[in-house]
Ligand SMILES: NC(=O)C1=CN([C@@H]2O[C@H](COP(=O)(O)OP(=O)(O)OC[C@H]3O[C@@H](n4cnc5c(N)ncnc54)[C@H](OP(=O)(O)O)[C@@H]3O)[C@@H](O)[C@H]2O)C=CC1
């Protein structure tokens with residue numbers, strides 16, 4: 459038994475498995491809800507290679523999507539991909555208790571609203587993951603680099619629940635930045651994700667270096683970042699101009715990198731097109747802001763998906 463909060467990870471893929479391991483290291487009981495990898499994890503646990511060492515662990519309970527819990531967790535951490543076919547509010551319903559804090563570690567913009575509306579009485583904590591991790595086999599995750607979380611209560615503030623969770627992640631060995639304005643932080647992260655992730659798919663899984671070094675590539679990224687900034691400003695989150703340079707220079711300093719959407723595309727998995735790009739274009743339309751580059755990329759991705767028979 460432990461006096462630490464109980465954790466349930468719903469969607470223990472690369473991100474869920476990794477952050478579950480960190481909380482396990484902090485002494486929490488960590489259980490998982492799985493779908494295709496249920497059998498593998500039930501049998502072998504979760505294996506994670508990482509620069510932090512071997513983070514492999516056996517979840518305290520291994521559930522399958524559709525099971526019923528023994529008791530609701532203190533913190534439910536949702537780490538599924540944000541896809542139109544996935545009803546996330548419905549997915550967590552069997553596991554939510556009256557005191558369960560709902561935590562999102564997922565990419566994208568405007569992705570909290572449906573959960574906040576479905577669970578108005580449960581505290582909602584939103585997190586942004588700065589990490590390179592991927593699934594290599596069922597139940598096996600490779601953590602390559604980074605791992606910091608940016609975390610805040612949704613829609614704003616930093617609750618005691620949020621501080622407690624942050625302390626646990628820090629105890630488990632990662633860096634956490636707490637923020638009073640997590641929605642603004644989502645916009646800041648999307649200055650990177652919204653241009654780079656979709657472009658890497660259009661370019662057949664291109665890495666960051668290929669995108670920036672191709673003639674016209676850097677100019678295209680700059681134009682897309684500017685458009686995201688214009689929408690962010692209309693939403694009440696003005697961004698400093700210097701962030702354009704910071705994003706480009708920061709990316710140039712990294713080794714060539716394939717983002718999570720590029721990896722999904724290359725592994726024939728659905729991509730988070732709407733969470734990362736479509737929602738920004740929809741907000742631009744609502745504000746009457748022209749985003750020609752973002753729109754071109756979005757429509758091209760839709761054409762591509764229809765040719766490939768994807769959603
Ligand atoms: N990987 C990375 O480096 C980064 C990822 N992110 C973001 O983190 C989030 C999670 O990404 P990531 O971990 O890489 O994605 P993965 O695809 O590795 O993991 C998602 C997991 O959710 C599971 N899942 C989906 N639907 C259900 C369901 N109904 N019941 C149970 N499990 C389900 C999937 O199972 P199944 O195998 O059955 O599909 C899979 O195990 C995304 O929003 C991503 O954009 C952010 C920063 C970096």
Ligand SMILES: CC(C)(CO)C(=O)C(=O)O
Pocket residue numbers: 565587588589590650651655716717718719
């Ligand atoms: C920022 C980055 C590249 C890794 O943390 C990411 O969010 C992704 O791979 O989608």
